Amino acid sequence: xxxxxxxxxxxxxxxxxxxxxxxxxxxxxxxxxxxxxxxxxxxxxxxxxxxxxxxxxxxxxxxxxxxxxxxxxxxxxxxxxxxxxxxxxxxxxxxxxxxxxxxxxxxxxxxxxxxxxxxxxxxxxxxxxxxxxxxxxxxxxxxxxxxxxxxxxxxxxxxxxxxxxxxxxxxxxxxxxxxxxxxxxxxxxxxxxxxxxxxxxxxxxxxxxxxxxxxxxxxxxxxxxxxxxxxxxxxxxxxxxxxxxxxxxxxxxxxxxxxxxxxxxxxxxxxxxxxxxxxxxxxxxxxxxxxxxxxxxxxxxxxxxxxxxxxxxxxxxxxxxxxxxxxxxxxxxxxxxxxxxxxxxxxxxxxxxxxxxxx
Amino acid sequence: xxxxxxxxxxxxxxxxxxxxxxxxxxxxxxxxxxxxxxxxxxxxxxxxxxxxxxxxxxxxxxxxxxxxxxxxxxxxxxxxxxxxxxxxxxxxxxxxxxxxxxxxxxxxxxxxxxxxxxxxxxxxxxxxxxxxxxxxxxxxxxxxxxxxxxxxxxxxxxxxxxxxxxxxxxxxxxxxxxxxxxxxxxxxxxxxxxxxxxxxxxxx
Numbered sequence: 001x002x003x004x005x006x007x008x009x010x011x012x013x014x015x016x017x018x019x020x021x022x023x024x025x026x027x028x029x030x031x032x033x034x035x036x037x038x039x040x041x042x043x044x045x046x047x048x049x050x051x052x053x054x055x056x057x058x059x060x061x062x063x064x065x066x067x068x069x070x071x072x073x074x075x076x077x078x079x080x081x082x083x084x085x086x087x088x089x090x091x092x093x094x095x096x097x098x099x100x101x102x103x104x105x106x107x108x109x110x111x112x113x114x115x116x117x118x119x120x121x122x123x124x125x126x127x128x129x130x131x132x133x134x135x136x137x138x139x140x141x142x143x144x145x146x147x148x149x150x151x152x153x154x155x156x157x158x159x160x161x162x163x164x165x166x167x168x169x170x171x172x173x174x175x176x177x178x179x180x181x182x183x184x185x186x187x188x189x190x191x192x193x194x195x196x197x198x199x200x201x202x203x204x205x206x207x208x209x210x211x212x213x214x215x216x217x218x219x220x221x222x223x224x225x226x227x228x229x230x231x232x233x234x235x236x237x238x239x240x241x242x243x244x245x246x247x248x249x250x251x252x253x254x255x256x257x258x259x260x261x262x263x264x265x266x267x268x269x270x271x272x273x274x275x276x277x278x279x280x281x282x283x284x285x286x287x288x289x290x291x292x293x294x295x296x297x298x299x300x301x302x303x304x305x306x307x308x309x310x311x312x313x314x315x316x317x318x319x320x321x322x323x324x325x326x327x328x329x330x331x332x333x334x335x336x337x338x339x340x341x342x343x344x345x346x347x348x349x350x351x352x353x354x355x356x357x358x359x
Numbered sequence: 360x361x362x363x364x365x366x367x368x369x370x371x372x373x374x375x376x377x378x379x380x381x382x383x384x385x386x387x388x389x390x391x392x393x394x395x396x397x398x399x400x401x402x403x404x405x406x407x408x409x410x411x412x413x414x415x416x417x418x419x420x421x422x423x424x425x426x427x428x429x430x431x432x433x434x435x436x437x438x439x440x441x442x443x444x445x446x447x448x449x450x451x452x453x454x455x456x457x458x459x460x461x462x463x464x465x466x467x468x469x470x471x472x473x474x475x476x477x478x479x480x481x482x483x484x485x486x487x488x489x490x491x492x493x494x495x496x497x498x499x500x501x502x503x504x505x506x507x508x509x510x511x512x513x514x515x516x517x518x519x520x521x522x523x524x525x526x527x528x529x530x531x532x533x534x535x536x537x538x539x540x541x542x543x544x545x546x547x548x549x550x551x552x553x554x555x556x557x558x559x560x561x562x563x
Contacts (some may be wrong), residue, residue, distance in 0.1 A: 036458055036502035037538065039442045041511055043456035059491070118455070137405060150491050154458035157501045159472075160481025162458040168473050170462070171483040201477075228478020 003072070003081055007316075007324050010109070014311040018130020021307070022298050023246050025178040027220065028047065029127040029136045029235070031144055032172035034153040040164035041098075041117050050101040056116050057103065063146040069165065070107040076174055080329065083320035089127070091115055111201070112143060114169070120163050120172075122147070126290045132245075133175060133239045137231065160227065170227030175238040179245060180208070180293040184215040185254035187263075193248060201225055202241060216287035221245070257299055268296030276347040280336040286317045287341070313346060362387035363431055366451060384429075439463045441510035458506045492543025506544045508534050 014025070038044060038052050060066045061094045074091060087203060091104050095118040102117035115123040124147070126140035154162040160170035168174075184190045194204045205220040221241065256264045271292035275280070286328040294310045296302040313320055317339050323330050326338055362369045367387035435447030444456030446464060455461070461468065473479050488498045498505065514531035 002461060034458060036498075036505040037542065039457040040455055042454045043444055146424050147447065148486055149489060152491050152498055152502060152505055153486060154502050154506065155486055155500060156458070156461050156481075156503075159461050160483060160485075162461050164454045166455065167475055170476070170478075170481040173483075196380050223474040225478070227472065227476035227481055230483045247414060336421045 003084060004324065006084075006110075008159055009319065014308075014315055015129040016120075016306075016308040016311040018128060018132055020242075020246055022251050023180055024131040024242065025180055025264040025311075026129055027133045027136050028125060028127045028174075028176045028178070029130055029133065029140045030123055030174045030176075030186035031140060032120040032163060032168045033124065033144070033147075033151075034120050034154045034160070034164065035122075037151045038086040038121065039210050041119060042164060044100075044117075046100055050258075052121050053103055053116050056122055057105075060105070060114065060147055063113070065143050065146045066105075069112075070105050070108075071105045072103045074104055075100060080320050081322055084324055086239040086319050087181050087315055087318045092118060092123075095123075096120060108271050113117070120168070122151075127158065131177065131242060133177065133242075137175070137235045137357050141231075157284060158291050167224050171229075171231050171234065172233055173226055173231050174193075174222050175235050176220045177204045177238060177242055178218060179242075179249070180216075180218055180291065181245070181249050181290040182291050183247050183256055185217045186256060186267075187252045189248070189252060193245065197221060197241065200237075200241070202238065215284060216291035218291070253299060253355060254293070264299070265296075265301050268292050268299075268301050272296065275343050277344065280333075281340045281343070282336055283318055283339065287314065290314055290317075309346075313343070317342065361451070362390055363428070364390045369441075383397070431467050434467065435468075437464070439508060439511070443513060457509050458502065459509065462503060490543070491541070494539075495543035496540055498541050505537060 016025075018024075018027075035052065035055065038048050041052075043048065044052060056073065060069070066128060072085070074085070074095060077085075082091070083106065083278075084115055085091045086096050088110070090106055090110065090113045092115065093104060094127055095104070095115050098118065099119065102115075104116070106112070107112040113125045113127075115125070124140055124143055126136045126143065128139075129134045158164055161172040163169050163172055173285060181190060198206055201224045203222050203224045205222065207215050207218045207220070221238060223238055226234070229237070271289040274288070275289050275293065290310055290313055293302060293305070294307070297305050297307060297310060316325060319335055322335055322339055322342065325342070330338055361367070363385050365387060367389070369385035369387055435450070436445060438445045439456055439460050440463060441459035442456035444460065446467060449455055449460070450463070471477055486500060487499075488500060490497050511530050511534045513525050515534065518524070518527035518530055
């Protein structure tokens with residue numbers, strides 16, 4: 001599969017559609033699975049890893065789901081290409097940085113991805129745009145069932161599906177939603193929200209999962225425990241809290257418009273102004289400003305900019321995507337210049353009528 | 360030297376003399392503080408206090424500070440019969456070596472898993488097993504029998520290293536028969552084939 005073909009699309013999680021997509025970017029379910037006859041990845045030899053990779057690839061090819069998958073040999077990719085897949089959320093940073101034979105299989109919609117030889121032999125991920133945990137769960141269940149018919153998953157009658165880390169044992173499920181919560185950040189309520197989430201054992205992470213910084217007011221909320229509850233119960237545990245968070249964020253947005261109309265209008269206008277005129281700009285600043293503009297669009301303060309465009313810029317202005325689009329490797333300085341150029345071009349060329357609505 | 364309870368560097372080296380026995384502790388700053396606070400407030404550390412003690416993450420939690428260096432050393436030396444990982448290695452990396460570890464270290468893992476999940480048994484979906492390939496037998500729900508090949512492969516490598524090719528061939532046959540039985544013919548992968556060539560060369 002050619003990675004370049006992916007630069008033309010933006011992937012499922014940034015489509016900007018689906019229920020509650022003003023706040024919920026995407027819904028994701030992943031399952032951790034291992035085959036019973038090899039050591040877990042961290043203890044597998046180079047030869048073991050190659051055999052595990054081949055075994056899973058060959059067996060999955062015989063399942064119905066295997067027909068629609070494209071494989072990418074992550075072990076032989078250049079660093080920039082691995083980074084590209086991380087930016088699209090098709091592989092994890094851990095998978096990108098690991099050693100030895102490993103691959104990822106992706107379906108054409110970029111909804112399903114199978115990581116082979118990440119922390120576990122197999123990580124199945126299913127991602128849907130907007131709030132659709134149930135849909136993602138129903139889809140991944142089918143994929144998992146089909147693979148289980150051809151692959152001997154390691155299972156123990158008491159401990160359930162066996163995983164390399166005891167934090168995933170049992171169901172092996174991680175249910176998560178990616179939320180855009182700028183108003184809760186601006187009104188400084190975000191920490192309070194996170195503390196209450198921790199109390200009900202939900203984890204909060206940044207854009208790119210474990211250990212990553214929250215960038216541009218994007219946060220991932222997920223379950224922390226995987227044992228002692230059914231998959232459905234865990235899907236519900238995360239699903240139940242999302243409407244509450246959506247409600248908080250909506251109220252915070254209303255508060256901002258009501259109480260600080262001028263202020264918030266000024267903030268998003270300035271953010272928009274910088275994005276359209278800057279001559280050099282970092283990825284972090286871009287993300288932060290796009291986040292504000294996204295909120296501005298949703299609040300009706302900026303006209304003629306589509307939500308899907310903002311989402312698309314969020315991923316296309318990241319380092320690896322930028323370099324792929326430009327077709328050459330660039331150092332940090334050149335990337336910042338190229339990013340600013342790309343943004344200017346996008347806002348001027350693409351939609352000359354994009355204007356901050358006059359007060 | 361690493362702290363006995365987590366990945367950090369041990370900066371406190373404490374020797375306790377009690378009732379004629381000597382016990383050594385090597386701790387990082389955090390664990391040393393916890394330990395010293397406990398010893399000051401009460402000579403005998405009750406179990407609850409140990410569990411409540413802040414620690415280097417959930418993984419090191421249930422291995423209480425009250426354990427002696429000897430007890431820990433003994434526990435740490437225990438190794439998995441299949442993959443050979445020691446409990447010490449697991450504690451340091453936070454990753455297990457193979458599916459059999461959940462059986463081998465069940466007693467040690469139980470409090471740790473209870474700590475992480477607040478539960479000690481799976482209640483979710485279970486595999487509905489059929490044959491995974493033409494010619495294979497349906498797997499039992501638990502996969503312990505199949506996991507035995509991990510130990511056999513390790514034994515085979517050791518046999519080859521010791522140039523005991525007779526033993527290595529037995530190992531190889533045992534691996535093949537398990538893999539054929541549960542995984543089917545397509546599984547006759549490089550695992551069994553590659554060392555075969557060495558064995559044949561060695562026996563010439």
